[in-house]
Amino acid sequence: MQLILVRHPQPLIAPGVCYGRSDLAVAPEQLAQTLVALTATLPRGLxxxxxxxxxxxxLATQLAAPLQSPAPLLDARIAEIDFGDWELRPWDDIPRADIDAWAADLVHYRPGGGESVLQMAGRIAAFHADLQRQQRDAIVICHAGAMRLLLACHAGLAPADMAMQAAQNPHQIAYGATLTLQS
Incomplete structure (x- = not known):
């Protein structure tokens, strides 16, 4: 089974602002560039x-026709982490003590009262298990956090270990980038 993970294009938000579960649009030119690049490289019919x-x-909706794929299946389990009341706040406005508390417990702390990395890892593991049962190749359009957790899950880690690995390793996943997982 091959899973091709795709990170969304850069959203319309100022630098230095915390966002996760917030529903942000993408600039049309960013979307167009990403569509051209992905249409040229992704396999058809998945x-x-x-x-x-x-x-x-x-992005997924606009990729379906050129990739000759069925309409995308939207799955909330692969949404980005929920930063609670930190969402859409400048990082510099979040109290240092709160950020330090998160840094002290990257796996269990719920930033802004939202969702812990462990909670996110649980829903990502459930999504991955469903894909494994289907035993078919697929393209997954998601977020850097989801991609890091899917990578850890695909390596066979349990949710607590997935969360620890993802939380301890900063991501280097560019907007519009792909990552292929083989099993």
């Missing part, structure tokens, strides 16, 4: 799974 957040869902 099912598309997408986070329901518009920065992913819009």
């Amino acid at each position: 099912p598309l799974y997408s986070s329901p957040l518009q920065r992913c869902a819009t």
